[in-house]
Amino acid sequence: MKILVLGGTLFLSKAVATEAIARGHDVTCAARGESGLVPVGARLVPLDRSAPEFGSLVEDxxxxxxxxxxxxxxxxALAALADRTKHWTFISTINVYADDATPHGTPETLPLLEPIPDDREQTGPEVYGGNKVACEQAVQSSAKASLVIRPGLIAGPGDPSGRYSYWPSRLADGGEVLAPDHADRDVQLVDVRDLAAWIVHCAETGTTGVFDGTSPVARLGDVLAQTAAGVGAAPELTWVDPDFLVEREVNPWSGARSLPLWLPLPDYAGLLSHDVTASLEAGLRIRPIEETARDTLAWLRDNPDEMKTGLTRAEERQVLEDWHTIRA
Ligand SMILES: NC(=O)c1ccc[n+]([C@@H]2O[C@H](COP(=O)([O-])OP(=O)(O)OC[C@H]3O[C@@H](n4cnc5c(N)ncnc54)[C@H](OP(=O)(O)O)[C@@H]3O)[C@@H](O)[C@H]2O)c1
Incomplete structure (x- = not known):
């Protein structure tokens, strides 16, 4: 197949191009080339989408x-290419849903945010979900055959966000590890390579519709145990009450002084708890977390500057000491 990846120089879009080449497809990537290189075997067509010239990309x-x-x-992109494209996949996000609190939701059951089609006035996290809804709708109304995939947290080698990478790195160091809340919390994440393989599979099979792109729901305790096993560590987890974490100014999810994979309940009880039966039936395959953990740690050791999010070891130690003191 002749496949055009709009992107291809970073994380998921690069993994899609890599997977498509491995399966023998003819792959073109269109990007500025500022985020990195396209995979070996792909052709890069320079494109700046803020002032796009699609001329050399207008083909079948x-x-x-x-x-x-x-x-x-x-x-x-749709105006330039949709007429000559058989199958169009748009990578959206689970942040398009207006309800993050209800567990076991699906694209059929969860309401969407209002679309925000105008991107000139506002950018940033507060309009991300609404912008993605508007992008989805544009694809659905213009493409000959459209597929919308809404990924949850994407993990694995090359992750520019570091939101899962914290855990293989931290658990590999061993010792007493601060863990958020309790082991029975729901969590979902998807290895970038599994998501990419499914995206290419859907293009090959002409799959259309709307799907969430993440793993079946797992227990946080199991995910951390499997992550530890994947990096050959046997740490001792100390589960700390979320109110205490908030009091000690530990942030959920991402950024400085945060504990990744922790989201406040009940507001976010649904975000990492989607029912992905339909995605699995459509061909999504999820590898063991151990493998994601091992490969993410190997990548981090080669790219130490990519460890961008989470508590520092000193911050973690202080929170744990305070926790033990108040419970003594
Ligand atoms: N990470 C997660 O956990 C997560 C979760 C849910 C959904 N998602 C979605 O998954 C997707 C991830 O995509 P991704 O990993 O490829 O990263 P991305 O940051 O969304 O896309 C990066 C690509 O866009 C290109 N690009 C950026 N500015 C450009 C411009 N002005 N002109 C042309 N190309 C431009 C970049 O190439 P150059 O810079 O080289 O031009 C790069 O190839 C996104 O849609 C994201 O919303 C991510």
Whole structure:
């Protein structure tokens, strides 16, 4: 197949291009080339989507995969290429849902945010979900055959966000490890390579519709235990009450002084608890967490500057000492 990846120089879109090449497809990537290199075997066509010139890309494509979050970029690509493209995949996000609190939701059961089609006035996290809804709608109304995939947390080698990478790194160091809340919390994440393999599979099979792209729900305690096993560690987890974490100014999810994979309940009880039966039936395959953990740690050791999120070891130690003191 002739596949065009709009992107291809970073994380998921690069993994899609890599997977498509491995399966013998003819792969073109269109990007500025600022985020990195396209995989060996792909052709890079320079494209700046803030002032796009699609001329050299206007040809017949079996499949296009777009990861953009800016509605005007998505509309421009559709206007230039949709007529000559058989199958169009848009990579959206689970942040398109207006309800993050209800567990076991699906694309059929969860309400969407209002679309925000105008990307000139606002950018950033507060409009991310609404922008993605507008992008989805543009693809659904213009593409000949459209597939919308809404990933949850994407993990694995090359992750620019570091939101899962904290755990293989921390658990590999061993000793007493601060863990958020309790082991029975729901959690979901998807290895970037599994998501990419499924995206290419869907293009090959002409799959259409809307699917969430993440793993079946797991227990946080199991995910951390499997992560530890994957990096050959046997740490001692200390589960700390979320109110105490908030009091000690530990942030949930991501960023500085945060505990990744921790989200406040009940507001986010549904975000990492989707029912993905339909995605698995459509061909999504999930590898063992141990493998994601091992490969993520290996990548981090080669790229130490990519460890961007989570508590520092000193911050973690202080919170644990305070926790033991108040419970003594
Ligand atoms: N990470 C997660 O946990 C997560 C969760 C849910 C959904 N998602 C979604 O998954 C997708 C991830 O995509 P990704 O990993 O490929 O990263 P991304 O940051 O969404 O996309 C990066 C690609 O866009 C290209 N790009 C950026 N600015 C450009 C411009 N002005 N002109 C042309 N190309 C431009 C970059 O290439 P150059 O910079 O080289 O031009 C790069 O190839 C996104 O849609 C994201 O919303 C991610």
């Amino acid at each position: 494509w079996d499949a296009v995969v777009d990861v953009a979050r800016t509605p005007s970029w998505v509309r421009d």
